[in-house]
Amino acid sequence: MRASERQALTAMLNQAIAAGGGNVTGDVVRRAADGFGISTRTVHRHLKTMRDGGPATHTVRAGWWSDPQTRQLVLAAVASCDSLKQAWRRLHADKTITVSYPQFTRQYSDNIAPAVAAGLRGNGREDYLQMSLYLEDVPERPNTRWQADSQEVPVWVRPDNGTAPFKPWQVTFVDEATRMVMATILLPGPPGGEDAVAALAAAVRGFRTADGTFVGGIPQTIKWDNGTEFINQTVTAACLRLNIAPFPAAPYSPWQKGKIERWHRTIQTELYSHLPGASDGPRSFQGTEWWRGADTNLLPFSALVLKMQDWVVEYNTERVHSAIGCTPLTAWKAKATNVAQAAPQQLFPLMLRASSKRTVSKDGIRFEGRRYLAAGLAKYRGCKVDIRLLPLDGNTIYVFDGDDFICEAVPSGQLGTDERRTVVQQRHADWQTIKAAHERAAVVRAQTAVINAATAPPATKTATPTPSRPPYDAAGATGIFAESDALTDLLGDDDL
Template sequence: MDADGRWQILRLHVEDQVPLAALARHHGLGVRTLERWHARYRAGGLPALSRLPRADAGGHRLPADLIALIEGLGLTRPRPPIAAIHRTVVKVCAGTGWPVPSYGVVRSIITALDPGMVTLALEGPASYRDKYELALRRTADHPNAMWQADHTLLDIVLAGTDGKPARPWLTVVMDDCSRAICGYTVFFGAPSTMHTALALRQAIWPKTDPRWPMCGIPEALYVDHGSDFTSDQLARTAVDLHVRLIHSAVARPQGRGKVERFFGTVNTELLTTLPGHLRSGGERWPTPALSLADLDAAVGAFVLDYNGRAHSELGVAPRSAWIADGWLPRLPDTLQALDGLLLTVARSRTVRRDGIHFQGMRYVSPTLAGFVGRPVVIRYDPRDITEIRVFDHDRFLCTAVDQDHHAQQISLKDVQTARNARRRALRRAINERIAVVAAHSPEVPTRPLPPRTQGSARLKVYKEDLR
């Protein structure tokens, strides 16, 4: 009976002066019990009517060494079943003279162990760190104080450049303070320094869409230990842009939790609405229906919507949080200077009389008239190769354009796809003609090979030895 139940009985005596003997007869209790309750109530009030815990509650009347033995067996990796632990304890007690505990006592001792201790002993320090260690959630003080960049393999199947199904990657650059997405890129193949540079280029340079105002050079860039993030090219670029490069702890994705959470949002809110989405537990890949350009457009629209809607933790839209009270971001002098630092796709070409030839296209510019016959370095954006930037000894010369496709936006993937399609078409035509030739050509009889004799092998000698 709890304190409230005891008070409901005792209050008749305290408030209405009903004798304790009458209450004892009515409720089937002893008079001494009611007197003891009354004395405790007068001494400590209603809380004193609660049942007092036992002084040895939670303990066991077993030797300390025996309890330590049971706990040690419960922390053994791999942990044996409790029944096996009990049998081991019984054997030890038979040899030491200790009292033999029951199975229930052994089980209660093991289940009472600290969960953190059990996790550290059985699952290792990594699992203990992820479950029980204190985590410090930091947030940048102002926009562009710190950016986070990371890659993820998307749960969607697209039509690859070779026509086969392929899963794309997504690289995202996020502002740590406002949670705004400053830049992104989608691509096939493994992440590389080039893909990181393209995402940073889009994040740093001002966009043409007024709904996407995020731009500028961050004070710090927080990345993991991927080969593209630890490359010398990115380190040199960070020095030139005066950006502090911070690498997270190895195998600790918690430090990049904000950008990882955005990846989860993309997978659950965007990719589930697109054809080709890979559902969990699916045995076969669906038939791809989208191209990389289609996914790029879908991700771009989703980023604009994400930046414009209220964030659950901030309470305001990331775009509004990034703009704040108005401020001027730090920008590079020109886009050409930024490309010279970020775009690592550099090729050496010789200026011809009709321009620069690259990827089957011809790029011209009046500035190239004084460089005919001289080697130059070109840099280009793989997402749009209708124009290239020409450098001479690290000095920007001009932007050369392909006059045949200047009004279009052609990516390097589009060119490679067209090449592969043309090559496959030519191969099919060749195979068809070879099949026609084979069908009308007379069969050439093959002369059977003479049977191989099983005689002993002759010893090869020099010609002079036969004289």
Template sequence: MAASGVELAALGDLTGPQREGAMRRFAVLRPYLEDGVPLAQAAAEAGIACRTAQRWAAAYRDKGLAGLVRAPRSDAGHRRIPEDLRHLIEGLALRRPAPHVTWVHRRAVEVAKEHGWPVPSYSTVYAIVRVLDPALAVLAHEGTKRYREVYDLIHRREAKGPNAIWQADHTQLDLWVIAPSGRPVRPWLTVVEDDYSRAVAGYAVNLGAPSSLNTALALRQAIWRKPDPAWHLCGIPAAFYTDHGSDFTSAHMEQAAAELKIRLVFSLPGQPRGRGKIERIMDTVNTLCLSDLPGYAPRGTKDRAGQARLTLAELDHALGAFFVGTYNQREHGETGQPPQARWEADAFLPHMPDALEQLDLLLLTVAKPRRIHPDGIHFQSLRYLDPVLAAYVGEDVTIRYDPRDLAEIRVFHQDRYLTRAICPQLAGTTVSLKDITAARNARRRELSGTLRQRTSVVDRLLAVHATPPEPLDPLAQESPSGPEESRPKLRRYREE
């Protein structure tokens, strides 16, 4: 009688040793069960006691193969040592840095002798240390941050469609390029990714460290239509998910997001949950794109600054070709689709800004409140002038400036664009005295005309509503009787 499929399936949840033990016992009983061999003879041939074979046969008839599984010991997993000694061994093993088991055993033996406990063997100490909870060991030896990365249960953000969530991040590339000064430097890369399709929507490569302006440049490219007809991704995202870096949490990015109606979402400081998608792009760039370029220097290799050959513009061109022609067109391992094809799959119509100039104004300029003084607008110890400002002296305005070029600023009054004011020291030009005088006189004439018009209205309205004077009594106008008052007379000197 062979073991049935049902019986074998019943062993599927058992560990390897338990399953193998049950099959060995069944092999001993097989001559007895299938060939009619007496049980005593089968037991003798297998070298086991007849009583043991009888017990196995009874268990098989009662429960099948499951009855041949050896029951676990009631004290399995428990060491016959004092509980305090076991806790001591575990506590020693959880010290930072992680100690060697030999040191733990030596210290445990010393303490056991001092307290009169049974002296643990090396194998006992090793077995206790080996079965420690891995999460507990990681928390003890590598700290909270590593524990969160490995064992914390997380909620992963999943976008419902294109442009629902964009992510952005920076990385210093494993590549040396030649700066305009001629010295080799390692550039920084900023990437904006569409969370739903995993496609690269925009990027920026710079020589400087990450900043809000570098982020704005990458976001500008991601939002606006691309000059490359093969790169279709564009539009304003509903949410922008980044880490808690100062360049992402800056007032400039907050203001631009508010104007574009983008919801900013930040990961917790030191806990980059859901950031693996954008970090995967960075790894792919380093391994698939930069590895074929001169000056590539992966971490852990010797300094290869002397191998730098590319300029920043050449690297920018290589990265653009990689993102558009390779990365966005390759099948993604998680979605099973090329990123760009997934973004375009549902004939998605992105929400766009009204004009590129409006987008530049929001992303590439910084807004600050200022007041117009008689000598212009004061900003960063500079003075900005324009004849239009003559009509707004004393008024509060909002200026927008490009941090890369302070030669001019844009001036807004009550959300209405006024003019571009220039700084004579930086712009290479100036506002002439003639222009200032003409604007000043025109403003004065405008005010004077307004004043005359208001005065004439007042005089006209007051004249209409004025009360006519009472008529005078003619008798009252006669001189009163009585001696005429003496009046001084003018002396004349006719004879002189």
């Protein structure tokens, strides 16, 4: 019997003695024997020891487990042998221990913790960690620690401009305290350092929910695995720029970032497994996916992106998380205070760059099939500029002249009233500058003509005079320099 069992048996018998006036009936002895899995003879022997004034519990004799040096020899033998019996034979042969094998196994199980035993006889650290107890470390405040990871999406899709099916990849950042998905992006291939940095920048820049709640900011630490998309100079430089402490998990230790791993399983179960082309979906008797040969049934890559984004919004705002008992948005509202936000200048170097420069035309910048416009583009008309952007943000591009920031541009249809007024006012100001310059030029030409006429030598013969340009008359001018006509041509009827 274990020491704890002996103590429990002693307590039970003491209660029976007190209730029976010093006597213990046979029924009590039988119930004690059945309850502890021992014989009635053992119960009587234990009861006799108690009545004779002996120890209430059995005193364990000192053995190999109580001597540190012998204990280390035993543990080393167990770790180096294939079985516990082989270790006992070796220890028994060199006289390290003298007990029988049944006694040795009983002593080993009584004095060696299961986690230590698993680590000695299995794969070492991995088996020990599997059997160990863990204290859950959950931050109380949002943005204390994020978890990040990438996965190959288990769904075959077809490219928007192509025919060969492929599996996308996904990079995700999750806040540990609230389980909020800070940012997640889909990529047509395995992610690199620039993709991870762009996703991080999108998460830090944040977003606003339908009720106006800001979600984002700079985390204190980020925990991710040792994948090359995270362990590289680009990501390290981005973390240093934002004052974030990266915290790589130990190799082959997915439980150290269990929240992002659990999120992967959730989206696979609730979204990806129900889509056409799911790699874990039905197969033929030959093991071929059902969609093979009928690729038109697959979703386009852009359609998968939209479905994923809609699901993430529902996950953040409507789905109750079992671990926290509410939606991630509710937890964020309850805990998020004084969120540290990043200045736009901090995120500029982290953004994705367009593959080529774009020319600023009269209606703005054409990028990915849309026209983007901003008041700050006026003086760059006809110039080539650089475009940077954040993932999942198709409504804003960031315009640069080399590394110098110019402005943020939005689709022309989304230009606000103030921005439109600024554009019109700038065009009016430009026209006033042009008109004043022409007026001054007309005055200079008139003065020059008078001076030339006064100082010209007498003509020896009559020559056909060269018609001179008439001076500019702002009051009665017609044609291109007429104020109303020129403004109408430049600004359009709607602007006036």
